[in-house]
Amino acid sequence: MPQVTVTEQLLIHQKESPMATGRFTRLLNELILSAKIISREVNKAGLVNVLGFTGETNVQGEKVKKLDEFANSILIYRMQRSGLLCTISSEENADLIQVPDNFRRGDYILIFDPLDGSSNIDVNVSIGTIFSIFRRIEEDGPVSLDEVLRKGSQQVAAGYFLYGTSTMMVYTTGDGVHGFTLDPSVGEFLLSHQNIKIPESGKVYSVNEGNYPYWDEKTREAISWFKSPSNSRKKPYTGRYIGSMVSDFHRNLIYGGIFMYPKDSKDSKLSSGKLRLMCEANPMAFIAEQAGGMATDGINRILDIEPTELHQRVPLFIGSKNDVLKVQEIYGQN
Ligand code: AHM
Ligand code: MG
Numbered sequence: 001m002p003q004v005t006v007t008e009q010l011l012i013h014q015k016e017s018p019m020a021t022g023r024f025t026r027l028l029n030e031l032i033l034s035a036k037i038i039s040r041e042v043n044k045a046g047l048v049n050v051l052g053f054t055g056e057t058n059v060q061g062e063k064v065k066k067l068d069e070f071a072n073s074i075l076i077y078r079m080q081r082s083g084l085l086c087t088i089s090s091e092e093n094a095d096l097i098q099v100p101d102n103f104r105r106g107d108y109i110l111i112f113d114p115l116d117g118s119s120n121i122d123v124n125v126s127i128g129t130i131f132s133i134f135r136r137i138e139e140d141g142p143v144s145l146d147e148v149l150r151k152g153s154q155q156v157a158a159g160y161f162l163y164g165t166s167t168m169m170v171y172t173t174g175d176g177v178h179g180f181t182l183d184p185s186v187g188e189f190l191l192s193h194q195n196i197k198i199p200e201s202g203k204v205y206s207v208n209e210g211n212y213p214y215w216d217e218k219t220r221e222a223i224s225w226f227k228s229p230s231n232s233r234k235k236p237y238t239g240r241y242i243g244s245m246v247s248d249f250h251r252n253l254i255y256g257g258i259f260m261y262p263k264d265s266k267d268s269k270l271s272s273g274k275l276r277l278m279c280e281a282n283p284m285a286f287i288a289e290q291a292g293g294m295a296t297d298g299i300n301r302i303l304d305i306e307p308t309e310l311h312q313r314v315p316l317f318i319g320s321k322n323d324v325l326k327v328q329e330i331y332g333q334n
Contacts, residue, residue, distance in 0.1 A: 059094040177287050200292070221330050298317055298331040
């Protein structure tokens with residue numbers, strides 16, 4: 001059977017798009033190369049001295065793991081030199097990362113979470129890299145924060161790399177969702193999941209139920225619905241929670257289901273949810289919608305939220321359409 005590499009797929013897509021210049025394809029190829037390097041390090045993490053904390057604290061007040069730092073620096077290093085970006089934003093950096101004057105600037109904006117689910121690194125559980133790409137509106141000049149704070153519906157591409165039992169890349173450019181699996185023997189991502197569609201209703205709910213005491217009544221009601229034998233399935237959903245959004249989302253994307261990270265009152269800093277709108281919720285929401293699913297904060301479509309801060313947090317309900325609609329219905333009731 002002929003096997004299509006991700007680069008071939010991107011080139012085919014590029015030929016079909018009259019606006020395409022090849023720069024976008026090169027940008028994705030730079031991301032792919034970075035992910036291959038990260039994947040290699042993740043795979044040997046237990047063998048060399050890359051596990052554990054660096055001793056530093058990142059912008060979110062979390063301890064930085066060594067692999068996070070490695071993934072972040074690889075992505076920044078390659079992307080700054082790509083000549084394709086005008087600015088970069090990482091979950092690990094407080095401010096925008098500018099392209100130094102001695103490198104060429106392009107017209108794309110890249111936002112990423114270098115290693116999502118990092119609390120799982122030391123225990124050999126799947127983690128991932130998430131990316132979101134916008135095109136610059138202004139023609140030239142320095143990039144302001146306002147140019148970056150845009151609704152997710154304006155993304156031109158989004159995706160993730162999942163470092164699991166295999167390394168996978170799943171992405172969308174607004175023309176469906178495609179999945180590729182890294183064949184380590186040839187070092188290429190090969191098309192393994194063409195035009196992924198999420199089932200309309202799922203059988204799985206994914207949420208950190210340890211937060212139950214900190215949820216409001218509506219949230220408790222919504223989650224209880226999935227566990228109830230009298231829900232629309234007439235039997236409780238199966239609970240699956242890895243604690244690594246890329247992995248939880250990916251499973252639900254393929255099998256159907258809903259991933260939830262509601263707001264809670266556990267920590268006042270996280271009172272509007274834990275996950276970040278721009279580097280986590282937006283790219284996943286773009287993929288979910290392109291696969292026929294939905295993503296909301298309980299009330300609003302994620303992709304319609306106007307960000308006011310780079311590291312803004314948001315409640316997230318994402319996955320199969322009917323499951324997300326159910327949550328919206330419960331939040332919408334008086
Ligand atoms: P991170 O980007 O610091 O890894 O945090 C995001 C992760 C998600 O992958 C996951 O869904 C969530 O945090 C898990 O949080 P919790 O441990 O509170 O359930
Ligand atoms: Mg993250």
